[in-house]
Amino acid sequence: MSPEELDQIAETERQAQLGFKHRVNVCVAAGCVSCQSEGVKQAIEKDVARRGMGADCEVKGVGCMGLCAQGPLVSTSAGVLYQKVAIEDAPAVVESLLAGPDPRLLCKTDVPFFQAQKKIVLENCGVIDPERIEDYIAAGGYTALMRALGELTAAQVIEEVTKSGLRGRGGAGYPTGLKWSTVSKAVGERKYVICNADEGDPGAFMDRSVLESDPHRVLEGMLIAAYAVGASEGYIYVRAEYPLAIKRLRIAIRHAERFGLLGNYISASRLSFHVDLRLGAGAFVCGEETALISSIEGKRGSPRPRPPYPAQEGLFGEPTLINNVETFANIAPIIRNGGEWYAQIGTEKSKGTKVFALAGSVTNTGLVEVPMGVTLRQIVYEMGGGPPEGRQFKAVQTGGPSGGCIPADFLDMPVDYENLAKVGSIMGSGGMIVMDETSCMVDVAKFFMDFCASESCGKCVPCRVGTYHMHRILDAITERTATAQDLAQLQELCDLLKNTSLCGLGQSAPNPVLSTLRYFESEYQAHIEQHVCPAGVCGKLEEALHG
Amino acid sequence: MGAVAVLELPKTPHPSDDKRWRLVDTTMRRLGNQQRGLIEALHTVQEAFGYLDVEALRYVASSLRVPLSRAYGVATFYHFFTLKPAGEHTCVVCMGTACYIKGALQLVSAMKQDLGVTPGQTTADGKVSLLTARCLGSCGLAPAVVYDHEVAGKVTPAALRDRLAKWNSHVS
Numbered sequence: 001m002s003p004e005e006l007d008q009i010a011e012t013e014r015q016a017q018l019g020f021k022h023r024v025n026v027c028v029a030a031g032c033v034s035c036q037s038e039g040v041k042q043a044i045e046k047d048v049a050r051r052g053m054g055a056d057c058e059v060k061g062v063g064c065m066g067l068c069a070q071g072p073l074v075s076t077s078a079g080v081l082y083q084k085v086a087i088e089d090a091p092a093v094v095e096s097l098l099a100g101p102d103p104r105l106l107c108k109t110d111v112p113f114f115q116a117q118k119k120i121v122l123e124n125c126g127v128i129d130p131e132r133i134e135d136y137i138a139a140g141g142y143t144a145l146m147r148a149l150g151e152l153t154a155a156q157v158i159e160e161v162t163k164s165g166l167r168g169r170g171g172a173g174y175p176t177g178l179k180w181s182t183v184s185k186a187v188g189e190r191k192y193v194i195c196n197a198d199e200g201d202p203g204a205f206m207d208r209s210v211l212e213s214d215p216h217r218v219l220e221g222m223l224i225a226a227y228a229v230g231a232s233e234g235y236i237y238v239r240a241e242y243p244l245a246i247k248r249l250r251i252a253i254r255h256a257e258r259f260g261l262l263g264n265y266i267s268a269s270r271l272s273f274h275v276d277l278r279l280g281a282g283a284f285v286c287g288e289e290t291a292l293i294s295s296i297e298g299k300r301g302s303p304r305p306r307p308p309y310p311a312q313e314g315l316f317g318e319p320t321l322i323n324n325v326e327t328f329a330n331i332a333p334i335i336r337n338g339g340e341w342y343a344q345i346g347t348e349k350s351k352g353t354k355v356f357a358l359a360g361s362v363t364n365t366g367l368v369e370v371p372m373g374v375t376l377r378q379i380v381y382e383m384g385g386g387p388p389e390g391r392q393f394k395a396v397q398t399g400g401p402s403g404g405c406i407p408a409d410f411l412d413m414p415v416d417y418e419n420l421a422k423v424g425s426i427m428g429s430g431g432m433i434v435m436d437e438t439s440c441m442v443d444v445a446k447f448f449m450d451f452c453a454s455e456s457c458g459k460c461v462p463c464r465v466g467t468y469h470m471h472r473i474l475d476a477i478t479e480r481t482a483t484a485q486d487l488a489q490l491q492e493l494c495d496l497l498k499n500t501s502l503c504g505l506g507q508s509a510p511n512p513v514l515s516t517l518r519y520f521e522s523e524y525q526a527h528i529e530q531h532v533c534p535a536g537v538c539g540k541l542e543e544a545l546h547g
Numbered sequence: 548m549g550a551v552a553v554l555e556l557p558k559t560p561h562p563s564d565d566k567r568w569r570l571v572d573t574t575m576r577r578l579g580n581q582q583r584g585l586i587e588a589l590h591t592v593q594e595a596f597g598y599l600d601v602e603a604l605r606y607v608a609s610s611l612r613v614p615l616s617r618a619y620g621v622a623t624f625y626h627f628f629t630l631k632p633a634g635e636h637t638c639v640v641c642m643g644t645a646c647y648i649k650g651a652l653q654l655v656s657a658m659k660q661d662l663g664v665t666p667g668q669t670t671a672d673g674k675v676s677l678l679t680a681r682c683l684g685s686c687g688l689a690p691a692v693v694y695d696h697e698v699a700g701k702v703t704p705a706a707l708r709d710r711l712a713k714w715n716s717h718v719s
Contacts, residue, residue: 034698068687202643281625
């Protein structure tokens with residue numbers, strides 16, 4: 001595949017699309033699929049055929065449009081978005097192409113939820129058909145790869161990524177350019193590129209949406225990375241719980257191979273790169289890079305001490321680059337538009353945009369991509385619409401089991417890596433769960449500790465035993481049988497786990513406890529001293545799980 | 548047999564003449580019959596047979612020349628693998644954060660009241676298995692439940708009971 005051939009494919013596809021007078025895009029990402037959007041798509045196709053409009057109207061399955069709670073979502077070439085479209089509504093949708101928008105189904109798009117977004121990672125989501133490589137190419141796909149291969153040296157590619165200021169979107173925020181440069185300098189018989197798509201944080205679904213909606217963007221990012229660091233083999237480690245993402249990735253890899261965009265001597269360059277999928281099997285710890293590597297090697301997902309870092313000694317002992325899905329998804333636009341362009345977006349230390357999965361007690365649940373530095377209030381209230389039904393905002397949880405709960409006092413804080421760390425949470429992969437007065441913060445802390453205790457791999461003692469004990473104490477607090485001494489021991493254990501655990505899982509497991517203790521200590525006290533749960537949650541449903 | 552690495556070893560015979568073992572063979576062959584293919588091979592077994600029993604673990608371990616203890620270790624380490632056959636129907640309640648705060652426990656509690664099962668258990672008649680998931684990534688639809696591979700969103704205990712009743716009436 002040469003750049004000219006790529007242009008040709010793009011042009012042909014664009015012409016073909018221009019041939020249609022109307023277009024109906026139906027979301028076929030997991031959120032909408034679980035409200036029967038595939039049936040809606042078929043019904044619309046049928047109705048189009050019935051009216052003999054087949055030659056004029058294209059019905060396309062596209063990726064996530066963001067507002068998952070209002071699915072199934074359908075957009076048309078008339079520029080309108082319809083929500084909660086049922087199979088029976090298909091004729092009305094098709095009719096509206098000629099007769100004008102149907103107010104009954106209309107979803108307002110001139111609201112902050114859509115308007116305040118800045119889409120880089122999600123630019124193709126909801127626009128292109130994720131199962132057709134031609135559609136991605138027509139949207140400018142793989143031109144960044146061609147630019148890298150044809151115009152830039154490997155060092156220049158790394159230079160651009162460094163200039164962009166992009167930091168790892170998996171949560172820790174390590175500078176991507178620096179990581180790439182370390183791997184490129186490492187010496188090994190062969191090198192690997194791994195895409196971490198083991199989105200294990202409960203409450204996070206950004207990566208799933210990107211993989212389902214725009215899988216080629218991730219492949220293109222991996223290809224550019226492979227060129228930059230000199231890797232020849234790649235793996236995408238994806239959760240087995242995401243069957244649709246797996247299916248679309250398999251299709252994408254097959255198409256890219258057929259088009260000569262994966263394989264040997266890509267675009268007549270020296271780059272040869274092969275990608276294979278590896279399915280995770282439900283172990284949160286595998287999000288940790290050394291555990292993930294161990295899992296790809298067919299073993300238990302046990303982490304090991306670093307150094308050596310995977311950049312030096314990774315998969316099968318060779319230098320390995322591991323980045324998250326969203327990190328790779330940022331690469332093609334950076335190479336296309338230059339690192340400086342990307343560095344203009346965001347805050348001083350956190351560049352670019354971040355995708356957040358907004359869920360919990362919030363009116364508009366779904367995916368939003370915003371520039372770094374917007375405030376929590378903008379995300380939760382302006383875009384998310386705040387808690388529904390007049391409920392009272394209590395906290396927003398970021399970073400999953402490794403993160404913390406942020407109270408209302410910090411709603412006006414700009415969101416970036418440093419600020420979130422300052423208030424005791426982390427950026428994490430981008431899950432954002434809003435909680436209201438009906439959530440008990442001790443119960444939330446217990447929920448996460450239960451998670452960590454069950455996900456601890458058992459290799460190191462502080463994590464294996466510590467999470468168990470912390471959970472036991474939290475359980476006693478929610479049972480309202482704990483004493484002040486128990487609370488003191490809980491705090492001691494927080495310290496112990498943080499400082500002595502082997503990997504990130506154990507080191508960050510106390511975060512939910514620490515942050516709730518910091519901001520909601522009165523709730524702990526109420527459980528211990530007055531033996532009541534202020535939110536009225538504890539004790540009610542205990543039996544259900546453990547009884 | 549673990550000590551011999553270089554010699555051509557005889558192929559491990561299939562545990563039964565079930566044709567599904569060929570699928571497992573295909574996966575192992577695709578990954579060069581190497582030890583690193585263990586997890587992928589187990590995925591294929593579970594996909595084909597629904598669960599991993601000792602026979603299957605023994606077959607995969609022997610074919611890939613890993614000790615049975617390691618295959619068992621891997622199979623029990625990862626939550627996705629199950630060593631017990633599931634019921635006729637499965638009901639997976641998502642226990643992700645969003646689902647949790649939107650009442651996933653009430654769904655589990657309804658299952659316990661109606662069928663007497665807790666997560667990981669199957670009803671005595673083998674009809675329904677109750678499982679929980681870490682997070683399905685369908686947080687926008689919380690609380691979410693997967694009924695036999697079909698995801699349903701914003702599930703209420705009443706809706707769950709409806710589905711259970713449907714499953715039960717189908718058979719009896």
